[in-house]
Amino acid sequence: MSSKLAPRGQRPWWRDAVTYQIYIRSFADSNGDGIGDVGGIRSKLGYLKKLGVDAIWITPWYPSPQKDHGYDVADYLDIEPDYGTLKEGELLIQEAHDLGIKVIIDIVPNHTSDQHKWFKEALASKSGSAARDRYIFREGKGKNGELPPNNWQAVFGGPAWKRVTESDGKKGQWYLHLFAVEQPDLNWENSEVVKHFEDVLKFWLDKGVDGFRIDVAHGMFKESGLPDVRSSWIEKIFGKNNLTRMLSPEHKPFWDQEGVHDIYRSWRKILDSYDGDRMAVAEAWVSPASRIAKYVRSDELQNSFNFEMLTTLWKADEIREKINNSIDALAEVGAPTSWVFNNHDVVRSVDRLDLGLTNHGDTTFSRHGDVKKLSIVRGTLRAKSATLMALALPGGIYLYQGEELGLPEVRDIPEDRLTDPRWQMSNYKDRGRDGCRVPIPWKSSSGGAFGFSSNENLTPQQAWLPPSSWWGKYSAESQESDPNSTLNVYRKALAIRKNEAGLGDGAMEWIDAPSQVVAFKRGEDFACYINFGNEIELPSNSEVLHSSAPLNGNFLPTDTAVWLRVSK
Ligand code: NOJ
Numbered sequence: 001m002s003s004k005l006a007p008r009g010q011r012p013w014w015r016d017a018v019t020y021q022i023y024i025r026s027f028a029d030s031n032g033d034g035i036g037d038v039g040g041i042r043s044k045l046g047y048l049k050k051l052g053v054d055a056i057w058i059t060p061w062y063p064s065p066q067k068d069h070g071y072d073v074a075d076y077l078d079i080e081p082d083y084g085t086l087k088e089g090e091l092l093i094q095e096a097h098d099l100g101i102k103v104i105i106d107i108v109p110n111h112t113s114d115q116h117k118w119f120k121e122a123l124a125s126k127s128g129s130a131a132r133d134r135y136i137f138r139e140g141k142g143k144n145g146e147l148p149p150n151n152w153q154a155v156f157g158g159p160a161w162k163r164v165t166e167s168d169g170k171k172g173q174w175y176l177h178l179f180a181v182e183q184p185d186l187n188w189e190n191s192e193v194v195k196h197f198e199d200v201l202k203f204w205l206d207k208g209v210d211g212f213r214i215d216v217a218h219g220m221f222k223e224s225g226l227p228d229v230r231s232s233w234i235e236k237i238f239g240k241n242n243l244t245r246m247l248s249p250e251h252k253p254f255w256d257q258e259g260v261h262d263i264y265r266s267w268r269k270i271l272d273s274y275d276g277d278r279m280a281v282a283e284a285w286v287s288p289a290s291r292i293a294k295y296v297r298s299d300e301l302q303n304s305f306n307f308e309m310l311t312t313l314w315k316a317d318e319i320r321e322k323i324n325n326s327i328d329a330l331a332e333v334g335a336p337t338s339w340v341f342n343n344h345d346v347v348r349s350v351d352r353l354d355l356g357l358t359n360h361g362d363t364t365f366s367r368h369g370d371v372k373k374l375s376i377v378r379g380t381l382r383a384k385s386a387t388l389m390a391l392a393l394p395g396g397i398y399l400y401q402g403e404e405l406g407l408p409e410v411r412d413i414p415e416d417r418l419t420d421p422r423w424q425m426s427n428y429k430d431r432g433r434d435g436c437r438v439p440i441p442w443k444s445s446s447g448g449a450f451g452f453s454s455n456e457n458l459t460p461q462q463a464w465l466p467p468s469s470w471w472g473k474y475s476a477e478s479q480e481s482d483p484n485s486t487l488n489v490y491r492k493a494l495a496i497r498k499n500e501a502g503l504g505d506g507a508m509e510w511i512d513a514p515s516q517v518v519a520f521k522r523g524e525d526f527a528c529y530i531n532f533g534n535e536i537e538l539p540s541n542s543e544v545l546h547s548s549a550p551l552n553g554n555f556l557p558t559d560t561a562v563w564l565r566v567s568k
Helices: 038-043 045-051 086-098 117-124 191-206 231-238 259-272 289-295 307-311 316-333 349-354 360-368 376-392 421-425 447-451 469-474 486-499
Strands: 018-022 055-058 102-107 161-165 171-176 211-214 279-282 303-306 338-340 396-400 508-510 517-522 526-531 542-547 560-566
Touching: 038 045, 038 086, 045 086, 045 486, 086 102, 102 191, 191 259, 259 279, 259 289, 289 303, 289 316, 303 307, 307 316, 307 338, 316 517, 349 376, 376 396, 376 486, 376 517, 376 526, 376 560, 486 542
Parallel strands: 018 055, 018 396, 055 102, 102 211, 211 279, 279 303, 303 338, 338 396
Antiparallel strands: 161 171, 508 517, 517 526, 526 560, 542 560
16 A cells, blocks of 8 residues: 555645644643633644644543543533633634644544533433433333443443432433543434534534544444443453453453444545545554554544554564554555554653553553652653654654653642542542643743743642642753753654655565664665664664764664664
C-alpha cells in the first residue's frame, strides 16, 4: 500500500500529521478564573505554530457538569460557559486555520451526562418508554429486582449499573454506566440516538472543524442480551480493584462489538461529503493491532490511536515487535499508524519510561509511588528518545500538551484536591489521572499559577488543579532560549520532520544494528537510531541531523535517539 502513496503534501494531511492534544481545562486561562478556556487556546496559537504542529485536538468543550471533566456532555451543540462561547470557538477555528493548523474536537457518543435533557426525561418517564429507550435501562435480578442486571464493572471501579427511584418513590429499573454513575450509556440501537449524532457531526463540520476524536469508539454497542462476563475472567477483566482493564485480551461483551463499524461507515460518508479531507480518529482501546485495523478500513475512520506503545516495556526487542505488528496490521487496510506515548488518561511518559514501564495497566504504580528509584533524568532522556523514534516512524503522532516541556507526572497533589472520579469510585485506592492534567507552566514564577492564568494574582492553589511548588522549573519560559531544552528538541524535530520527504507515512526499512538498538531507515537517506543499552558508535558514513540529547562525540549514549543523514 505505501508504495502507492502520493508524495507528502499531495496526500490527505491526516496520514502524516503531528497532532497536539489540548486538555482545555489545563492549557491556558484567559479570564483569570483558574480554569483553562477557549480564549487561552487562542492566545497560545502562536506558540503552537512555533512548535510546528499540524493540528490540535481539543478535549470536550461542551456544557458539562464536569464530573469527568467534559466527558460527561450535557449538550453537544454548544460550548461550556466556563470555557467560552460558540462565537469564540468559531474564532479559534478560523485563527488556527489562518496559521495552517487543523482543528479536531472530541465527540463523546458512548454516554451523555446525567444532566443531559434526554437523561432527565428518561428518569421522569416510565419503564418501557421511548425516553428510556435512548439509554440502557433494565430490570434488576433477584426477587425484587434488587440485584444489578449483570456482573459488569465500571471502568472507574464499582458496579456498572445504578438503580433509579421511580416517580412513585419506589426503587425501579437499573441503568448502565460503563464509566461514572453520572455518565449513562446511550442505546445505539435507538434511531433517534443515531440521527442526533449525525446532526452533531454536521453542526461542527459546518463550523469548520477538520475532524473528531471519538471517545470510547469501541464501546457504543453491547453484546445482545447483555450477558454476564464469564466468572473465570472477572479478575482478568476487572482486576483486583474492579477497574476495567481496557486492553486485557479476554473477550468483553461491552467492547469492540461489530455494530460499531456500521456507525463509522455512515460517519465516513458524512465526513466525505465535506471538502478538505475531514477526518475522525478512534479512541479504541483494543488489542492486538489487527483489531485496531478494523476501525480504519477504507470506508470507516481515517485514524485510530495506536496504544501499543503504552503496553510495551522499554526494551528494544519488544518495541521492534510492536512496530512491526502495528505497521503490518494497518498496511493490510491501507491506513497510517497513529503513535501515542501520552494522553490525559495515562501517567506521563517521563515517569513511566523511567520505571521501564510503558504499560497502561501499571500506570497506577507510579501514581501511588513506589518511586524511590525514580530519576526524572533517565525518564526525560527516554521520553525524548521515544518521541524522536515515533516522529520518524511511518504515520502520524498524537502529542499531549506539556510533553514538549518534559513535564513529569505530578504525584504530590494533596488528596483533598484530587478530582478524577477514579479516586472516589476505586474507594480511594487509585489516585486517578489528575497527575498528568496539572495546568501548564508557561512562566517560571508562581504568579498566575506559573503563568497558566492571565490573572497574575491567581496563586497555584487557586488553579482548578494545583501545581506543586517545583512546577516553574519546567516552564516554557525557562526553556525558551536553551537550545538543549526539551521544548527546543521538540521544535527542531518537528521542523526537520516537516521538510523531510521520507518522513510521515510511507515505507520503512530496518537497519542491522546491535540488539539493544532500534534502527531504521526512511526514504533515500534518513535514518533513526534509538539506543536502549550501552553506548554505541554511530555509522561512519553519516551526518547528525538531530538528537534527543547531546551525543558523546561519535557515540550514541544510552537512552538517546539520533536522526542521521546516511550515504545512499
Ligand atoms: C476516554 C477519555 O479519554 C477519558 O478521559 C474518559 O474518562 C473516558 N473516555 C470516558 O468518557
